[in-house]
Amino acid sequence: MMAQDDGRLGVAIHGAGTVASAHAASWQKNPNVQLISVSSRRPATARRFVAQHQLDCTVHERLEQVLADARVDIVDLCGPNHVHAEQGIAAAEAGRHLMIEKPMVLSSAENRALRDAVARAGVKSLVSFVLRWNPLFENLKSLLAADAIGDLFYVEVDYWHGIGAWYSGWEWAHTRATGGSAMLLGGCHAVDALRWFAGDEVESVAAVSNNRRALFEYDANVVAVVRFRQGAIGKTSVLLDCSMPYSFNIDLVGTEGTLRDNRLWSTKLLPGQSNWATLPSILPDSGDVHHHPFDAQINHLVDCIRADRESHCNVADAYHTHELCLAIDRSIAAGGQTVPLPLD
Incomplete structure (x- = not known):
């Protein structure tokens, strides 16, 4: 140092x-x-x-x-x-x-x-x-660690952010050579969250895509289905063509409850629950970098x-997030075929 x-x-x-x-x-x-x-x-x-x-x-x-x-x-x-x-x-x-x-x-x-x-x-x-430092993420990780929803068997995280020529990085973001892909450009946030909440690595993935607006050199809209090593299943998607406010959707489903964004259903913690409990927290609901923690x-x-x-x-951990993004892109290139991980 x-x-x-x-x-x-x-x-x-x-x-x-x-x-x-x-x-x-x-x-x-x-x-x-x-x-x-x-x-x-x-x-x-x-x-x-x-x-x-x-x-x-x-x-x-x-x-x-x-x-x-x-x-x-x-x-x-x-x-x-x-x-x-x-x-x-x-x-x-x-x-x-x-x-x-x-x-x-x-x-x-x-x-x-x-x-x-x-x-x-x-x-x-x-x-x-x-x-990973967003307050809702911290709350969800704490609840998972406390076994609030039991055995986690389904994980879903989506990054829906309509991006176009207004974006300050559009010059390089929309091309394959300099932007990469929809998953690498923005969907990697959802892929990383998928791993972070699951606490496990993905063993296989299959993905499909389209490019409805044709604004990007690569397909702008992707959905992928994954299987984790310990048996959980999941889904992640990125929509760059969407026409709506920025949305980062989180669904975590366990044997004794469910977390949907900032809503909790837990038969273990709240046995008398009659409706969703809402977690007061700062949500990941803005694409503005000045909103990020x-x-x-x-x-x-x-x-x-x-x-x-x-x-x-660190880079060693992020290696796995990027490997999954690249596996998703590989599945798309292969017409949606299942791709096993690790890639190498």
């Missing part, structure tokens, strides 16, 4: 778009870090970013400049999807801890390469599946680095 003289960890934000803005606001709240630099392939964008957030830091253009700066302990990668893997590998090989936006990779080869590079380097990492995510990463422990949301 190459902490500053005052003990704070030096942070470099690489990529100065919308999500980086939300990250910067959260980094500024953590007393154990100092923002060292902001960088972008468009230096003017980085300079505007620094001025907007009133930062006293260096502006760089290239990641190589960031990694050559001895003050930097953590690299926060916020660029377009297709550069995440290459930049993550470079940061790890330079001995920097990293926070990397999703998706962290666009192919199985990248998935393996990034996982292995981080493991070899021994650096701490966190992939930005930020909804980045404060908690960033605090978690900093704590992991300072305590020398691994995050539950």
